[in-house]
Amino acid sequence: MRAATKPPRVTAIYPGSFDPITNGHLDLIERGCRLFDRLTVAILRNETKQPLFSVEERTEMLREVVGCYPNVEVDSFEGLLVDYASRNGATVLLRGIRAISDYEYELQMALMNRRLRPEIETVFMLASEAHSFISSRLVKEVFGLGGNITGLVPPPVEVRLRQRFGRSQES
Ligand code: PNS
Numbered sequence: 001m002r003a004a005t006k007p008p009r010v011t012a013i014y015p016g017s018f019d020p021i022t023n024g025h026l027d028l029i030e031r032g033c034r035l036f037d038r039l040t041v042a043i044l045r046n047e048t049k050q051p052l053f054s055v056e057e058r059t060e061m062l063r064e065v066v067g068c069y070p071n072v073e074v075d076s077f078e079g080l081l082v083d084y085a086s087r088n089g090a091t092v093l094l095r096g097i098r099a100i101s102d103y104e105y106e107l108q109m110a111l112m113n114r115r116l117r118p119e120i121e122t123v124f125m126l127a128s129e130a131h132s133f134i135s136s137r138l139v140k141e142v143f144g145l146g147g148n149i150t151g152l153v154p155p156p157v158e159v160r161l162r163q164r165f166g167r168s169q170e171s
Helices: 023-032 055-066 081-087 100-116 136-144 155-165
Strands: 011-016 038-044 072-077 092-097 121-126
Touching: 011 023, 011 081, 023 038, 023 055, 023 092, 023 121, 038 055, 038 081, 055 072, 055 155, 081 092, 081 100, 092 100, 100 121, 136 155
Parallel strands: 011 038, 011 092, 038 072, 092 121
Antiparallel strands: none
8 A cells, every 4th residue: 555655764776787887877876865865776686697797796896886875775686676675665766767768668667566566656867968878788898899988887897897808907
Protein backbone atom coordinates (compact mmCIF):
# COMPACT_ATOMS: atom_id res chain seq x y z
CA MET A 1 0.00 0.00 0.00
CA ARG A 2 1.18 3.55 -0.74
CA ALA A 3 2.35 5.63 2.22
CA ALA A 4 0.01 8.60 2.65
CA THR A 5 2.78 10.94 3.72
CA LYS A 6 6.38 11.58 2.84
CA PRO A 7 8.76 9.50 4.96
CA PRO A 8 10.90 11.65 7.29
CA ARG A 9 14.06 10.53 5.48
CA VAL A 10 13.98 9.67 1.80
CA THR A 11 16.40 7.01 0.61
CA ALA A 12 16.94 6.63 -3.13
CA ILE A 13 18.66 3.81 -4.96
CA TYR A 14 20.67 4.57 -8.08
CA PRO A 15 21.01 1.14 -9.70
CA GLY A 16 23.11 0.08 -12.66
CA SER A 17 25.97 -1.96 -14.04
CA PHE A 18 28.58 0.82 -13.69
CA ASP A 19 31.10 -1.14 -15.77
CA PRO A 20 32.80 1.28 -15.31
CA ILE A 21 31.37 4.45 -13.77
CA THR A 22 31.47 7.38 -16.21
CA ASN A 23 31.32 11.13 -15.69
CA GLY A 24 27.67 10.88 -16.75
CA HIS A 25 26.92 8.59 -13.80
CA LEU A 26 28.94 10.82 -11.49
CA ASP A 27 27.04 13.92 -12.59
CA LEU A 28 23.77 12.16 -11.76
CA ILE A 29 25.09 11.10 -8.34
CA GLU A 30 26.25 14.67 -7.57
CA ARG A 31 22.88 16.14 -8.53
CA GLY A 32 20.85 13.27 -7.07
CA CYS A 33 22.41 13.38 -3.62
CA ARG A 34 21.14 16.96 -3.21
CA LEU A 35 17.56 15.75 -3.62
CA PHE A 36 17.50 12.81 -1.20
CA ASP A 37 18.61 12.23 2.38
CA ARG A 38 20.50 9.12 1.40
CA LEU A 39 21.54 7.86 -2.02
CA THR A 40 22.72 4.28 -2.47
CA VAL A 41 24.56 3.51 -5.68
CA ALA A 42 23.72 -0.16 -6.21
CA ILE A 43 25.71 -2.34 -8.61
CA LEU A 44 23.81 -5.24 -10.14
CA ARG A 45 25.51 -8.62 -9.63
CA ASN A 46 24.75 -10.29 -12.93
CA GLU A 47 26.42 -13.63 -13.59
CA THR A 48 25.15 -13.77 -17.17
CA LYS A 49 26.90 -10.57 -18.32
CA GLN A 50 30.65 -10.65 -18.89
CA PRO A 51 31.81 -7.41 -17.31
CA LEU A 52 35.21 -5.80 -17.84
CA PHE A 53 35.52 -5.12 -14.10
CA SER A 54 34.38 -7.39 -11.28
CA VAL A 55 31.73 -6.15 -8.86
CA GLU A 56 34.49 -5.72 -6.27
CA GLU A 57 36.57 -3.57 -8.65
CA ARG A 58 33.54 -1.50 -9.60
CA THR A 59 32.70 -1.04 -5.93
CA GLU A 60 36.25 0.18 -5.23
CA MET A 61 36.19 2.64 -8.13
CA LEU A 62 32.78 3.97 -7.12
CA ARG A 63 33.80 4.37 -3.48
CA GLU A 64 36.91 6.26 -4.60
CA VAL A 65 34.91 8.79 -6.59
CA VAL A 66 31.85 9.24 -4.35
CA GLY A 67 33.76 9.35 -1.06
CA CYS A 68 33.35 13.15 -0.90
CA TYR A 69 29.55 12.93 -0.69
CA PRO A 70 28.59 12.11 2.92
CA ASN A 71 25.08 10.86 2.08
CA VAL A 72 26.15 8.57 -0.78
CA GLU A 73 27.01 4.91 -0.24
CA VAL A 74 27.92 2.08 -2.58
CA ASP A 75 26.47 -1.42 -2.44
CA SER A 76 25.71 -4.34 -4.76
CA PHE A 77 22.61 -6.46 -5.16
CA GLU A 78 21.16 -9.47 -6.91
CA GLY A 79 17.56 -10.39 -7.59
CA LEU A 80 14.78 -7.92 -8.10
CA LEU A 81 15.72 -4.28 -7.73
CA VAL A 82 12.43 -3.36 -6.04
CA ASP A 83 12.92 -6.10 -3.43
CA TYR A 84 16.43 -4.82 -2.72
CA ALA A 85 15.06 -1.26 -2.45
CA SER A 86 12.32 -2.38 -0.09
CA ARG A 87 14.76 -4.32 2.14
CA ASN A 88 16.83 -1.16 2.42
CA GLY A 89 13.95 1.17 3.22
CA ALA A 90 14.27 3.04 -0.08
CA THR A 91 11.21 4.67 -1.62
CA VAL A 92 12.83 6.05 -4.78
CA LEU A 93 14.67 4.52 -7.73
CA LEU A 94 16.81 7.09 -9.52
CA ARG A 95 17.58 6.66 -13.21
CA GLY A 96 19.20 8.93 -15.78
CA ILE A 97 17.89 9.60 -19.27
CA ARG A 98 20.35 10.70 -21.92
CA ALA A 99 18.28 10.65 -25.07
CA ILE A 100 14.89 9.59 -26.35
CA SER A 101 16.40 6.19 -27.16
CA ASP A 102 16.82 5.53 -23.41
CA TYR A 103 13.19 6.35 -22.76
CA GLU A 104 11.48 3.21 -24.04
CA TYR A 105 13.60 0.83 -21.95
CA GLU A 106 13.35 3.05 -18.90
CA LEU A 107 9.59 3.37 -19.26
CA GLN A 108 9.19 -0.41 -19.43
CA MET A 109 11.35 -0.93 -16.36
CA ALA A 110 9.65 1.84 -14.38
CA LEU A 111 6.18 0.49 -15.14
CA MET A 112 7.18 -3.08 -14.31
CA ASN A 113 8.80 -1.96 -11.07
CA ARG A 114 5.68 0.05 -10.21
CA ARG A 115 3.53 -3.01 -10.84
CA LEU A 116 5.77 -5.08 -8.56
CA ARG A 117 5.93 -2.50 -5.77
CA PRO A 118 3.65 0.53 -6.26
CA GLU A 119 5.01 2.20 -3.12
CA ILE A 120 8.42 2.67 -4.78
CA GLU A 121 8.63 5.61 -7.19
CA THR A 122 11.04 5.89 -10.13
CA VAL A 123 12.50 9.37 -10.53
CA PHE A 124 14.21 10.28 -13.81
CA MET A 125 16.84 12.94 -14.16
CA LEU A 126 18.05 14.24 -17.49
CA ALA A 127 21.75 13.81 -18.17
CA SER A 128 23.61 17.09 -18.60
CA GLU A 129 24.15 18.02 -22.25
CA ALA A 130 27.89 17.52 -21.80
CA HIS A 131 27.35 13.90 -20.78
CA SER A 132 24.42 12.88 -22.94
CA PHE A 133 26.55 10.85 -25.37
CA ILE A 134 28.66 9.00 -22.78
CA SER A 135 28.05 5.34 -22.02
CA SER A 136 30.19 2.71 -20.29
CA ARG A 137 29.97 0.56 -23.42
CA LEU A 138 31.32 3.30 -25.72
CA VAL A 139 34.03 4.29 -23.25
CA LYS A 140 35.33 0.69 -23.22
CA GLU A 141 35.10 0.39 -26.99
CA VAL A 142 36.87 3.69 -27.70
CA PHE A 143 39.58 3.06 -25.13
CA GLY A 144 40.07 -0.52 -26.31
CA LEU A 145 40.64 0.76 -29.85
CA GLY A 146 43.25 3.29 -28.71
CA GLY A 147 41.04 6.40 -28.43
CA ASN A 148 41.27 9.15 -25.84
CA ILE A 149 38.66 8.99 -23.08
CA THR A 150 40.02 11.76 -20.85
CA GLY A 151 37.12 13.78 -19.46
CA LEU A 152 34.63 10.97 -20.03
CA VAL A 153 35.42 9.00 -16.86
CA PRO A 154 36.77 10.03 -13.43
CA PRO A 155 40.62 9.93 -13.29
CA PRO A 156 40.78 6.78 -11.06
CA VAL A 157 38.71 4.93 -13.64
CA GLU A 158 41.05 6.00 -16.43
CA VAL A 159 43.95 4.62 -14.39
CA ARG A 160 42.15 1.27 -13.99
CA LEU A 161 41.33 1.15 -17.69
CA ARG A 162 45.01 1.75 -18.55
CA GLN A 163 45.99 -1.09 -16.23
CA ARG A 164 43.34 -3.42 -17.64
CA PHE A 165 44.27 -2.73 -21.25
CA GLY A 166 48.02 -2.58 -20.51
CA ARG A 167 48.40 1.00 -21.75
CA SER A 168 50.91 3.50 -20.42
CA GLN A 169 50.12 7.08 -19.36
CA GLU A 170 51.45 8.49 -22.64
CA SER A 171 49.53 6.30 -25.06
O1 PNS B 1 22.97 0.33 -16.01
P1 PNS B 1 21.98 -0.68 -16.52
O2 PNS B 1 22.69 -1.94 -16.91
O3 PNS B 1 21.10 -0.13 -17.61
O4 PNS B 1 21.03 -1.06 -15.26
C1 PNS B 1 19.95 -1.93 -15.41
C2 PNS B 1 19.37 -2.31 -14.04
C3 PNS B 1 20.43 -2.82 -13.11
C4 PNS B 1 18.72 -1.09 -13.42
C5 PNS B 1 18.28 -3.40 -14.30
O5 PNS B 1 18.80 -4.41 -15.10
C6 PNS B 1 17.74 -4.02 -13.01
O6 PNS B 1 17.07 -3.39 -12.26
N1 PNS B 1 18.09 -5.30 -12.76
C7 PNS B 1 17.73 -6.01 -11.56
C8 PNS B 1 16.74 -7.14 -11.83
C9 PNS B 1 15.33 -6.61 -11.91
O7 PNS B 1 14.79 -6.03 -10.98
N2 PNS B 1 14.72 -6.77 -13.09
C10 PNS B 1 13.40 -6.27 -13.40
C11 PNS B 1 13.50 -4.85 -13.92
S1 PNS B 1 11.91 -4.23 -14.33
